[in-house]
Amino acid sequence: MKGMTVANKTVTITDNESGKSWTYPKMSGSTGPDVVDIRKFYADTGMFTFDPGFTSTGSCESKITYIDGDKGVLLHRGYAIEELAENCNFEEVAYLMLNGELPNEAQKDKFEHDLTYHTMLHEQVHSFYSGFRRDAHPMAVMCGAVGALSAFYHDSLDINNPEHRKIASYRLIAKIPTIAAWAFKYSIGQPFMYPRNDLGYAENFLHMMYATPCEDYQVNPILAKAMDRILILHADHEQNASTSTVRLAGSSGANPFACIAAGIASLWGPAHGGANEAVLNMLKEIGSKDKIGEFVKRAKDKNDTFRLMGFGHRVYKNYDPRARIMSRTCHEVLVELGIKDNALLDIAMELERIALEDDYFIQKKLYPNVDFYSGIIFQAMGIPVTMFTPLFALARTTGWIAQWNEMIEDPQNKIGRPRQLYTGQTVRKYVPLKKRK
Numbered sequence: 001m002k003g004m005t006v007a008n009k010t011v012t013i014t015d016n017e018s019g020k021s022w023t024y025p026k027m028s029g030s031t032g033p034d035v036v037d038i039r040k041f042y043a044d045t046g047m048f049t050f051d052p053g054f055t056s057t058g059s060c061e062s063k064i065t066y067i068d069g070d071k072g073v074l075l076h077r078g079y080a081i082e083e084l085a086e087n088c089n090f091e092e093v094a095y096l097m098l099n100g101e102l103p104n105e106a107q108k109d110k111f112e113h114d115l116t117y118h119t120m121l122h123e124q125v126h127s128f129y130s131g132f133r134r135d136a137h138p139m140a141v142m143c144g145a146v147g148a149l150s151a152f153y154h155d156s157l158d159i160n161n162p163e164h165r166k167i168a169s170y171r172l173i174a175k176i177p178t179i180a181a182w183a184f185k186y187s188i189g190q191p192f193m194y195p196r197n198d199l200g201y202a203e204n205f206l207h208m209m210y211a212t213p214c215e216d217y218q219v220n221p222i223l224a225k226a227m228d229r230i231l232i233l234h235a236d237h238e239q240n241a242s243t244s245t246v247r248l249a250g251s252s253g254a255n256p257f258a259c260i261a262a263g264i265a266s267l268w269g270p271a272h273g274g275a276n277e278a279v280l281n282m283l284k285e286i287g288s289k290d291k292i293g294e295f296v297k298r299a300k301d302k303n304d305t306f307r308l309m310g311f312g313h314r315v316y317k318n319y320d321p322r323a324r325i326m327s328r329t330c331h332e333v334l335v336e337l338g339i340k341d342n343a344l345l346d347i348a349m350e351l352e353r354i355a356l357e358d359d360y361f362i363q364k365k366l367y368p369n370v371d372f373y374s375g376i377i378f379q380a381m382g383i384p385v386t387m388f389t390p391l392f393a394l395a396r397t398t399g400w401i402a403q404w405n406e407m408i409e410d411p412q413n414k415i416g417r418p419r420q421l422y423t424g425q426t427v428r429k430y431v432p433l434k435k436r437k
């Protein structure tokens with residue numbers, strides 16, 4: 001369904017200064033809030049709208065992901081995240097993102113086969129890694145390696161050709177686990193492990209992370225299942241900062257590998273994908289349950305910049321549905337690994353209990369988000385803190401590339417070019433260097 005303009009649904013804006021009024025159509029999607037179509041606003045009024053952080057701005061039409069933040073609902077192509085996480089593997093969800101429908105058995109087999117045959121990196125990519133310091137953050141390495149892939153697939157890639165876009169999409173989804181695992185291997189000085197075509201997506205990633213050429217390594221199926229679920233939970237999340245970055249970069253017709261590298265850069269920040277790393281650091285800093293009150297107090301203090309990491313979300317003003325699944329998965333993983341007492345999990349659960357009963361958090365509708373429990377699972381699985389955000393990037397590549405494809409196919413697509421409210425100096429006379437005070 002295309003965004004529909006309904007004849008009798010309009011919004012009239014009146015400028016009290018001039019007394020003039022302008023009427024704009026409202027558009028309805030298949031569900032969710034209506035939008036006001038202000039595309040002609042500047043031409044009509046000579047004014048811009050002002051919306052830093054885009055809290056009230058729809059930047060595109062999309063059919064991929066729907067979030068109802070007040071109800072805590074997340075749908076991909078109409079399917080609830082809970083059902084996808086429970087019943088699908090990551091490859092099926094990736095297929096769904098790209099194609100709009102879940103695959104049948106034959107389509108699933110073919111998709112998995114096709115992805116598998118793009119998992120290897122060009123051998124030349126090896127040498128990029130050695131250009132980085134061993135202690136470089138893996139997000140910096142991933143950003144560099146993915147951006148560098150644009151050099152391998154540039155002249156041969158016509159983004160207006162659907163078949164070329166499909167191959168680029170498969171390449172990105174298939175190669176990103178190899179890129180992430182190699183960033184880890186490089187940081188610990190171990191040899192890179194090549195992908196194995198007999199393993200599933202999550203399983204193969206764990207193999208490349210933990211196997212060495214010296215001995216046989218069996219991936220624990222429960223951990224592979226948990227990793228698969230974590231990847232599904234992070235696969236897409238509508239027009240968030242990194243996805244909007246990918247779309248904005250791509251709106252100029254840029255190479256998709258370079259656009260995904262831009263998405264990785266945006267995801268890295270602690271207010272976005274870097275939060276899972278920040279949560280674990282915060283739990284360690286809290287250290288014991290008796291210190292929680294002190295940290296909650298700090299989070300509420302207007303004069304303190306400290307925030308409870310893993311709490312709050314721009315869109316969810318209710319429990320993030322992914323956090324619920326993540327909390328359950330966290331318990332399953334700890335049981336599988338025979339970890340009975342986990343001090344950080346105890347602190348996290350107590351912190352959640354206290355915050356959810358606290359007036360400040362209730363009034364501001366601050367609930368745990370997807371990152372709150374993911375760090376504890378990753379740590380239990382032996383994944384180092386610096387790899388938390390790379391894992392998020394790995395999963396989100398599917399959403400980014402699905403959104404990029406949707407944008408390129410959209411006949412309404414234009415280069416993204418926001419305007420501004422200029423508050424700097426107005427025109428003034430140039431002063432020669434020697435006369436400046």
Ligand code: ACO
Binds near residue numbers: 271311369
């Ligand atoms: N701890 C304490 N107070 C908070 C928190 C928090 N985690 N989050 C928001 N608030 C308060 C703010 O101080 C603000 O209070 P005010 O109205 O009195 O000024 C109010 O709640 C609204 O906060 P904003 O920052 O305006 O909300 P916004 O929607 O812009 O921010 C964000 C959302 C960035 C996620 C924020 O909640 C935050 O910083 N959380 C911690 C970081 C985090 O967990 N990020 C992961 C997000 S999920 C993801 O990217 C996968």
